[in-house]
Amino acid sequence: MAILKALVVDDASFVRDLVKRTVRQRFPVIETTDAQNGRRAQSLMSRTSFDLVLCDWEMPEMSGLELLQWMRQQPQYQKVPFIMITSRGDKDHVIEAVKEGVSEYLGKPFSPDGLSKKIIKVMGRRLKDAMDRSGKSLEGPAEAFKESAALLTQKREAPASRPEASKPEPVADNPLLNAGSAKAATGKPQTRGVMSMASVRFSDSTLKSVVKDINLTEVRVIAKRDQEFPGILDQAVVDIDMGDGQMARLNGYVHQLQAVDKRQDTDFVSVTIRFVDEDPKKLEDLSRFVARFRASNR
Structure with a gap:
């Protein structure tokens, strides 16, 4: 039985399905709902409480950054983990998202292991306890759990080690x-x-x-x-x-x-x-x- 709720936001249904399938397979205690853009997500979040948001950046009507900005202004969502999943991996965009309160940043294309590690990292003890209560084992590297919500506790700047978006070679x-x-x-x-x-x-x-x-x-x-x-x-x-x-x-x-x-x-x-x-x-x-x-x- 699901204990936690996650909202998956992306204008591409193919990507939403990939994220939901990964969450369902790796974390059966998390129930997923999806939205095709930030505006629809905002509407859902106003009616239902979510424990995790996994969101694209570039979407019609309302972008992921705009949704994040709105979310951090709502008392009930100020500390809810927000993972930005996007093809925009350049340093400037990472810094912008971190300044607005993003919890983690995952570049597209992503692997199921990469997504799982980010979820473990931002959900921390709450996810582990939910999995323990359900009798399920928490998959993923132990160090990912130890780094829970690392971006929220670190200095607000982009790590120098983050790779920039790929560019065609000369x-x-x-x-x-x-x-x-x-x-x-x-x-x-x-x-x-x-x-x-x-x-x-x-x-x-x-x-x-x-x-x-x-x-x-x-x-x-x-x-x-x-x-x-x-x-x-x-x-x-x-x-x-x-x-x-x-x-x-x-x-x-x-x-x-x-x-x-x-x-x-x-x-x-x-x-x-x-x-x-x-x-x-x-x-x-x-x-x-x-x-x-x-x-x-x-």
Whole structure:
């Protein structure tokens, strides 16, 4: 029987399902409710009391940061753990979230173990006692429990060890961009001017690749075979250079993996990522990139 209540907030149903499944499997004493954006979450939190909030940053109507700011102004939620789960992992955003009272920060894509460790860390003794009363064992590293609510007791600044968001490696340094590789990967010679780079992040690796095709539903990238590849349905965050110093971070999952050609020793693999974001701003950015990509590849 569930003893604690958690609210899962994300505009992508695929991500909400992943979070809820992990919580259900690892912590059966936690009952989960979900919301598709901050506004809906605010409404639920006004009617029901929650012991934990796991929330995305970028969402339509009300962002995760705005929800956090509202939450910390409510007496009943001032000390309730809030875990920000987002693809925005750069130092400035981490600092901003910490200043607003975030309990922990988890980057997308995340692993079940990574999410579990964060939950143990922020819930501390309360979760352990609930699991003990239910006769269940608390999974996860012992040190995660000992560090319970560490961010709330530490100095309000981002740790220097936090990794920044992945960035596509420079054009000149990427082996995919030499003429021979471009021809092998795409079936026809291409110039550097039409090549669009993308870093595809997974829970424990990053795939450097070239965008072969893209639309509002999915992106197909070509990557060298000597890298670490994901599995089908693995979470992914696609970082695309939009130009003018802007980076689009699109959430999705691996839909297809296949060799670029029929040779068993092919050097390149095609990876198709299906997008799951429903944020209008992200879709607008994606639309602009798709239009520019198609215009440059006519």
